[in-house]
Amino acid sequence: MPVTTLIRRVLNRSNTLADSEDAARAAPLNEGGPASPMPIAATTFNAVDHDAGMATTTRFISNFPDSNSIYEDPYLQGAGAAADGDFTDTSSSLGDIDGKMPIVEDEEKDAVEDLARLESQVAEQEQEIVQHGQPTRNAGFMRSFSSVVCIIIGTGCLQIPYAFAKSGWIGVAIVVLSAFIGGYTGVLTIKCLYYQAGQRLHSFPQIGRAAFGKYGQYATQFFNYLYSLGTTCLYIILAGQFIFQLLSTLGVGVTKKVWMILVTLIIWIPVALLKEMSEAAIMAIFGLLASVIVIAVATIMSIAQPYTKMHPTEPAPGTDIAIAIGIPVAMSSIVFSYSGSVVYPHVEASMKKPKQWPNVVYTAMGFCAVAYLLIGVSGYWAYGSDVVSPVLDSIPTGAPATIAKIMITLHVMIAAPIMLLTFFLEVELAWKINAERLGKKREFTVRLIYRSVVVGLVCAVALAIPYFSDFLGLISSIACVTMFAILPIVCYLKLYGHRIAPWYEKIWMAIVLIIGIVASIWGSVDSVKSLIRDVKGGAPS
Structure with missing residues (x-):
């Protein structure tokens, strides 16, 4: 021929x-x-x-x-x-x-x-x-690692010493165990995306639908969106609180709620401009650096200025080996500090070498574990049962504390758009809000309007519930623990079948599920009780 x-x-x-x-x-x-x-x-x-x-x-x-x-x-x-x-x-x-x-x-x-x-x-x-709805794969290992750590390490690190005060020194074991769970379920999450040869799912809700039909999709969407939007509420509350504390000492007579509104407006700018997760990579690197500075300052100040040095005439607060009744609550708070499941599908979708995902997620979990142990051990050792959340309110006021609060505020303003972006990408994919269908100008207009409305609603919720510690516990117990420890394993077993895992891995899955269920139920009850007490006591100024 x-x-x-x-x-x-x-x-x-x-x-x-x-x-x-x-x-x-x-x-x-x-x-x-x-x-x-x-x-x-x-x-x-x-x-x-x-x-x-x-x-x-x-x-x-x-x-x-x-x-x-x-x-x-x-x-x-x-x-x-x-x-x-x-x-x-x-x-x-x-x-x-x-x-x-x-x-x-x-x-x-x-x-x-x-x-x-x-x-x-x-x-x-x-x-x-x-061009048909698929993200650009141009992120290397470091950019992907930074995106995961920026979301994970966030404000959760400021809760670790308080979690130790709830559980005692056994919190060290909980931090290490949670890191292993986070790496394992992070790998399972991405495996679920590729369960069907020749196709890749795009998000957690699609995993839920593939595993359990439309009701599985609805349940997954509920926890997924509650985590994304609830965490953004926490970021707005924390940033407004820190700005209020910093500027009120200078005689600026602006209430905390006004600062929360201004923070929301600053967050709205990148939310309106960014379209894909890969575009937020540079922001993630700056957010990672800000978190490292915050952890370093909190650790050094806790060691240099413990409670006994700040109050030499008073007895030092006590510490405990284990506080059984507080372990589930501490577990839910620590799990929140490792949560980032909703971001994983979008980060992996932007990687040049997706086979490196297990290395990315385990490296990120290891990095966060070291950081959490530093700030948790030093904070609990320095302030014992009197440590508060966030821990920056326990260290003495001065230049280091001011720098740390500025850094964590910057981190929050960087991490919040990335967190919201995961929610927006899933909505835009499901509703086909793209330039191919609507045209560039109309697509931009629709995207800008609905994103602005969502940001406004998130700000309204943050203004209505300005209780950082209790609200964090509630969100982490209901949404984070479920997304972190329960849904990845349940969906993986449903999609691949129980025979896919050896017996020792099944035992590990059972342990993770039990920990997740207990922490979710117990932590939710405790957080609701605390919120009720706070609301009855009156809203903070």
């Missing part, structure tokens, strides 16, 4: 493939889910030129990162097609080919031009696929 005839056949096949992909984009990814393009096949074309005594092999591979399987084209399933997609002309013997006209230079030139045209078509198809 002449090479030119072969190439034209290949071009005809590529047009058929393009039509198949257009049809695939028009169909939903799964029931109730968004449309997902069919990945381009990785196919090898072998053209054998017996007269010239050579064989030419050209392999076209899709660079689309979410394509983890080869698309099986109907043409490859016919008789005589090689299993790996090779097209080799073996129908004629050497004797039959000897009598045919040899390939001339013009035909070879045509073949090269046809191959170049085919390669251009493949590139255009890949580019079209990337």
Whole structure:
């Protein structure tokens, strides 16, 4: 078979493939889910030129990162097609080919031009696929690590000494155990995204739907959105509180609620401008640096200025080995400090090398564990049962405390848009708010309006419940523990089956589930009681 005839056949096949992909984009990814393009096949074309005594092999591979399987084209399933997609002309013997006209230079030139045209078509198809709702995979290890740590380490680190005061020194074991749980469930979460060969789910709600149908999706959405929006409320409360404390000493007569509104306006700016998670990578790195400064200041000041040095005439507050009744509450607070499950699908979707995800999440958990042990041990040792949340209110006032509060305020203003972005990306994907469907101007307008409304509602809730410690405990108990320790394991077992895990891993799963359920129920009850006491006592100024 002449090479030119072969190439034209290949071009005809590529047009058929393009039509198949257009049809695939028009169909939903799964029931109730968004449309997902069919990945381009990785196919090898072998053209054998017996007269010239050579064989030419050209392999076209899709660079689309979410394509983890080869698309099986109907043409490859016919008789005589090689299993790996090779097209080799073996129908004629050497004797039959000897009598045919040899390939001339013009035909070879045509073949090269046809191959170049085919390669251009493949590139255009890949580019079209990337533009249909798929994030750009351009984040390296450090950027992905920074995004995870920026969300995880956040304001939760300021709660660790208080959690130790609730549970005693056994809190050290809880911090280490929670790090292992966080790394393990983080890996399971991403595995659930790829449970079906050739497809990738986009978010936790899609995992819930794939595992338990529409009711699983609704339940997952509830916990997912409660965590994203509730944590943003906490960020607004904490930032407003710190700004109020810093400026009230300078005679600025502005109430804390006014500062919370101003913080919300500052958070709204990047929320309106950012469109993808990869665009927030630089912000995440600055947020990580701010958190490191806060932890360093709190640790050093706790060691340099313990309670006995600040109040030399008073007895030092006591510490305990273990406080059984406070362990579930402490567990829920510490779990909140490791929570970032809602962000994981979006961070992994932006990675250049998604196979590095286990390394990213375990490294992030290890880094956070070291930071939490530093601030938790030093804070509990220095202030004992009298330590408060956030711990920066326990250390003496002065330049170090002021710097730490400024840094944590900056971190909050950086982390809040990233947290909200995970919520917005899922809503925009589900409701198909994109430029392809609405046009660039209309898409920007719709996105700006509904994002602004959501930010305003979050601010209203933060103004209505300005109790940082109790509200943090409630959100962490209800949403964070469920997303962190319960849903990833339950969905993984439902999607893959219990036989996928060896017996010792099943024991570990059972331990994690028991810890999560106990911490969630007990922590929620305790937090609700504390909130009721605070509301009856009157709202803070």
